[in-house]
Every structure is written in structure tokens, then in C-alpha cells.
């Protein structure tokens with residue numbers, strides 16, 4: 001071994017390099033570059049496969065794990081990263097070496113080490129072959145955000161009652177500059193809906209317009225100024241990624257037979273509302289959970305849908321490529337609500 005080699009380098013040690021978080025007994029958090037305990041060339045435990053990580057998506061949940069959030073990060077030491085695209089390192093259980101794959105969820109980055117590493121061990125059952133037309137970075141620009149946006153848009157298509165539709169009616173996406181929000185704007189616009197993107201960031205106006213938003217408005221412009229429990233019925237369907245007070249306000253302005261998919265909580269977890277939108281307008285509030293709702297077979301189908309959709313937006317969707325060194329800064333900016341589009345970690 002070269003005496004000058006960086007001991008944290010994968011090549012120098014034969015161990016995967018990663019970005020790891022440790023929650024100490026006194027509640028403080030230590031995080032930074034590290035090497036994993038296992039060697040890449042040693043056999044994986046039964047039922048597991050070693051994947052060389054080409055790219056890992058950066059989700060809000062990952063930003064929480066990076067800060068040591070106990071609700072996301074179950075063990076006291078963890079490599080975050082709930083989305084991975086990579087290459088099977090050695091053949092195992094019907095997976096040939098060199099197969100391009102994606103893995104999302106399945107405890108990765110929450111109860112077991114995730115994708116912010118050069119290599120990953122994961123259960124074979126969690127692995128999905130990557131659709132041929134999707135590059136690793138393209139797949140991770142979508143990742144769990146993409147799966148979630150498809151689930152939300154499909155759910156709205158089932159729930160919004162077309163009998164009450166008006167010409168040029170509007171659909172709303174909140175937290176529109178985020179990963180889920182931007183992809184939902186693009187997907188609804190591609191379905192021909194007139195989409196209003198709600199974002200606090202003036203800098204997100206142009207990319208959102210390029211993805212098909214008819215209008216980009218700040219939160220105060222999408223909320224009815226009255227304090228009535230029902231305001232003018234403006235929105236046919238809503239993808240809400242913010243939660244809290246904004247969701248409660250938006251619910252007052254959903255038209256008869258409209259629906260809202262609830263996805264996120266960056267703006268708060270409490271929901272203080274009345275029964276009026278539900279019993280006087282038949283509004284549906286539907287929860288989306290990309291981690292538990294889709295079966296493994298559903299996920300494979302969702303990835304095919306994403307692979308068909310990606311070429312329509314690839315040149316217009318903001319993707320920031322990050323190294324392992326950039327993880328901490330991106331997580332901080334994400335939790336502060338300062339990022340736009342998707343961050344993708346390319347670990348080597």
C-alpha cells in the first residue's frame with residue numbers, strides 16, 4: 001500500500017468509503033467521511049448483494065438522517081441515502097455481475113446503511129433492474145421523489161371528480177421548488193392540466209415555468225385572505241409537499257369533488273382544519289407513502305413509468321451533482337428549504 005495513500009480511500013483500504021453519521025449518547029451528532037467495516041471483496045451475508053454505487057438521490061429524509069434525526073435514523077451509527085443506482089459487483093441469486101440496478105427504501109438509510117457510499121450491501125429482494133434507457137444519474141434525479149410524484153398524480157387522477165370540472169380549472173403543487181414538487185408540476189403539466197406552482201423562491205420561477213407551470217406564485221398568493229372555513233373553490237387537485245398551515249389554508253379553496261394528496265411536512269406536522277371542505281364539498285384528503293404502499297412489483301412498474309417520462313424533462317429539470325464531501329452542506333441547505341430540484345451524490 002502506498003504510505004501516502006488516504007486511509008479513507010476505497011482503493012487504499014479495500015473498504016467502501018462513505019459519509020457516516022453517529023449520534024452520541026449525550027445527543028450530539030458527529031458526521032463525516034469514513035470507511036465501512038467490511039471489505040468489498042469479502043462475501044456478502046446470505047440473501048444480500050454488494051452494489052457499486054454510481055449515484056444516490058438526496059431526499060428530505062436523507063437530510064434529516066444527516067442531522068441525526070432519531071425519527072429517521074434508527075441505529076446510532078448510519079450511512080444515510082434511501083435511493084441508489086449502481087452495478088451488481090458479484091453474481092448472486094439470479095443477479096449477474098454488472099447488472100445495472102436501482103434500490104429505493106427497504107430500510108436503506110433508515111434502519112440499515114444507505115447509499116452515501118462507494119459500495120452498499122442490500123437484500124437481493126430489494127433490488128430492481130434499472131430500465132435500460134435510464135442513466136444512473138437520471139434514475140437518481142427521480143428516485144423516491146419521482147416514485148412519490150407518480151403515486152400522487154395517479155391518485156389524484158382516480159379521485160378528482162370530473163363531473164364538477166370547469167374549463168381551464170387549476171391544479172396546485174405546494175413546495176414546488178423541491179424534488180417531489182418539481183416532478184409533480186412536470187407530470188401534471190404533461191397530462192395537460194393547468195398547474196399553479198406554489199414556491200417561496202423567486203429563483204424557482206424560471207425552472208418551474210420551463211417544466212410546464214402556468215403560473216408560479218408565493219404561498220400568500222395561493223391562500224385566500226379571508227378566515228372563512230370555505231373560500232372560493234379554486235383547486236381541482238392539489239399535490240401538497242409542505243403540510244402544516246399551508247395545507248390547512250389550501251383545503252379551504254378546493255372545489256367540489258376535488259382532492260388533495262398529502263406527502264410532506266417540511267412546513268409542519270399539525271393540521272388544524274374544519275370538516276367543512278369534506279362534508280360540504282366532498283373533498284378527499286389522501287395520504288401518500290412511497291415507502292410502504294407500493295409492493296416490489298409496483299415499484300418495478302413505477303420505474304418503467306419514470307423511465308418513459310424522464311426524456312421529456314431531462315434537459316429542463318435542475319439536478320445538482322454532489323460528491324461525498326458535499327453531503328453535509330447540501331443537507332443543511334435542504335433543511336433550511338434553500339435547495340431547488342434534486343441533489344444527486346456521485347460517490348467516486
Ligand SMILES: NC(=O)c1ccc[n+]([C@@H]2O[C@H](COP(=O)([O-])OP(=O)(O)OC[C@H]3O[C@@H](n4cnc5c(N)ncnc54)[C@H](OP(=O)(O)O)[C@@H]3O)[C@@H](O)[C@H]2O)c1
Pocket residue numbers: 058059060061144145148174175176177178179180181198199200201204241242262263264265266267268288289290291334335336337338339341
Ligand atoms: N409521503 C412520501 O412517501 C414522501 C416521499 C418523498 C418525500 N416526502 C416528503 O415530502 C417533502 C418534500 O420532499 P423533497 O424530497 O421534495 O424535499 P425538498 O426537495 O427539500 O422540497 C421541500 C420543499 O418544501 C418547501 N418548504 C415549504 N416550507 C418549508 C420549510 N419551512 N422548510 C423547508 N422547506 C419548506 C420548499 O419549497 P418552496 O421553497 O418552493 O416553497 C422546499 O423546496 C418532505 O417533507 C419529505 O419528507 C414524502
